Amino acid sequence: MGAADRHVLVVRQRELASRLEILDREDPGSDRYDDLELRVFDAADDLMRELDRARARAASRRRVVSCALAVLALVPVFLVAAERVPSLWLAAAVVTGAAAGVLWLTARPVPPPAPAAGRVRLESAVLA
Amino acid sequence: MSAEVHTDLARVAEALRAEFMRKLGMLRNQIADVDRVARAAGERAEELRGRLDEADARLTRAGEAHDELERRADRGLRSARQAIARLTGEVQLIEGRLRMEHGVQPVDLDSLPSGMEGLIDEVREAEELRSGMLDPAAREAHRAALDAYTELERLLADSRRRAFEASCTVARARVGRRGFRRAAATYRIHRGRWRAREAELAARADEAAAAWTALDLDGRLQEQYDAHRGASAVLELAAHLRGRVDAAVETHALFPAWFTITELGHRPSAARGAQWRDVATQVLLYRLTYGITHGVLALGDPPEGGRQAERYHAVRAALKQLEE
Numbered sequence: 001m002g003a004a005d006r007h008v009l010v011v012r013q014r015e016l017a018s019r020l021e022i023l024d025r026e027d028p029g030s031d032r033y034d035d036l037e038l039r040v041f042d043a044a045d046d047l048m049r050e051l052d053r054a055r056a057r058a059a060s061r062r063r064v065v066s067c068a069l070a071v072l073a074l075v076p077v078f079l080v081a082a083e084r085v086p087s088l089w090l091a092a093a094v095v096t097g098a099a100a101g102v103l104w105l106t107a108r109p110v111p112p113p114a115p116a117a118g119r120v121r122l123e124s125a126v127l128a
Numbered sequence: 129m130s131a132e133v134h135t136d137l138a139r140v141a142e143a144l145r146a147e148f149m150r151k152l153g154m155l156r157n158q159i160a161d162v163d164r165v166a167r168a169a170g171e172r173a174e175e176l177r178g179r180l181d182e183a184d185a186r187l188t189r190a191g192e193a194h195d196e197l198e199r200r201a202d203r204g205l206r207s208a209r210q211a212i213a214r215l216t217g218e219v220q221l222i223e224g225r226l227r228m229e230h231g232v233q234p235v236d237l238d239s240l241p242s243g244m245e246g247l248i249d250e251v252r253e254a255e256e257l258r259s260g261m262l263d264p265a266a267r268e269a270h271r272a273a274l275d276a277y278t279e280l281e282r283l284l285a286d287s288r289r290r291a292f293e294a295s296c297t298v299a300r301a302r303v304g305r306r307g308f309r310r311a312a313a314t315y316r317i318h319r320g321r322w323r324a325r326e327a328e329l330a331a332r333a334d335e336a337a338a339a340w341t342a343l344d345l346d347g348r349l350q351e352q353y354d355a356h357r358g359a360s361a362v363l364e365l366a367a368h369l370r371g372r373v374d375a376a377v378e379t380h381a382l383f384p385a386w387f388t389i390t391e392l393g394h395r396p397s398a399a400r401g402a403q404w405r406d407v408a409t410q411v412l413l414y415r416l417t418y419g420i421t422h423g424v425l426a427l428g429d430p431p432e433g434g435r436q437a438e439r440y441h442a443v444r445a446a447l448k449q450l451e452e
Contacts, residue, residue: 020295
């Protein structure tokens with residue numbers, strides 16, 4: 001996660017915290033309480049959206065780096081094939097390739113948590 | 129010496145041959161005897177089988193004749209019963225016509241004494257209330273729908289509370305740390321459930337509102353029905369009608385045509401007097417409650433639905449039972 005992303009997340013988190021403070025000061029029985037609580041959820045939703053964006057950007061960066069590493073892993077292979085360097089360099093190619101693979105796997109788009117609609121439908125069916 | 133031995137041996141051989149031939153002859157005789165016995169046994173078995181088949185055929189014919197006789201007896205009995213019923217009906221019809229010629233009028237079961245007019249109005253009002261009430265199955269279905277809706281509301285509130293708790297944790301935890309990530313994941317799960325349950329509740333809102341309205345109306349009607357005097361007036365009216373039926377039977381009164389052409393007939397049978405009396409009372413109560421004045425159909429035309437149809441079918445079933 002980059003510094004800019006972290007900064008945006010911290011700003012959103014502060015916004016959420018400030019709305020929670022305002023809600024804490026409000027009487028739970030008052031008319032405004034529900035409205036303020038909804039604002040808290042709005043802030044939390046915004047934070048989640050920013051978190052998703054940050055994750056997507058981080059995943060994109062990882063994919064670029066993993067591609068670069070994969071290209072880099074090919075260089076020792078070509079050099080060994082051309083007998084410019086000793087075959088021991090192939091170990092470096094393997095390590096670099098493995099790192100590229102691991103990075104590519106971690107950079108796969110992570111599906112958001114299940115919206116639990118299926119579970120709700122199941123519960124509804126049980127209730128019915 | 130050797131010639132004597134040779135002669136002895138020839139003699140022994142001859143004796144053995146003769147013995148062997150004798151034994152062989154005996155064996156042949158025995159085999160012939162066994163053969164003869166087996167043949168005789170076979171013939172005997174064949175003869176017995178023939179007799180058995182014959183007896184079986186005779187039995188089958190006797191069974192068929194018995195069944196035929198039974199069928200004839202059943203038909204005879206049935207036609208005798210029908211004839212008796214027809215004759216009874218005709219005798220009762222002739223009796224009725226004779227009585228009518230002598231000025232005897234059929235007993236009036238469709239009207240009440242003037243003092244009891246209020247009673248029938250109360251019964252009709254009570255029946256009106258009762259017809260607006262839900263039947264037990266519909267009431268149970270509405271209750272189940274409301275319970276399901278309430279349970280879904282509870283689950284929604286639970287999801288909302290958990291999402292709120294998770295949002296508090298998200299607001300406090302350091303960004304990027306494990307606690308933050310876990311709280312964010314928890315928030316997403318419960319927020320998702322909350323949204324899904326909200327959608328489910330919105331989809332069920334109309335059904336729940338309809339169930340609530342129906343149950344509310346049913347409850348109010350039930351209260352009114354319980355408080356209404358008609359509920360007890362039915363018993364009073366039924367007792368009065370039973371008394372009239374009893375009086376009509378006691379005085380050998382002429383029952384009207386719509387009464388006699390039902391399973392009730394002209395008179396109660398000795399075996400089912402009490403049942404006949406109850407069913408007759410039910411028929412009269414039905415006619416009075418729903419204002420049936422049909423001269424032939426005791427229960428009038430079949431109603432299409434609702435409380436009256438329920439009552440109609442109940443009385444029809446009671447009449448059918450009387451016939452069995």
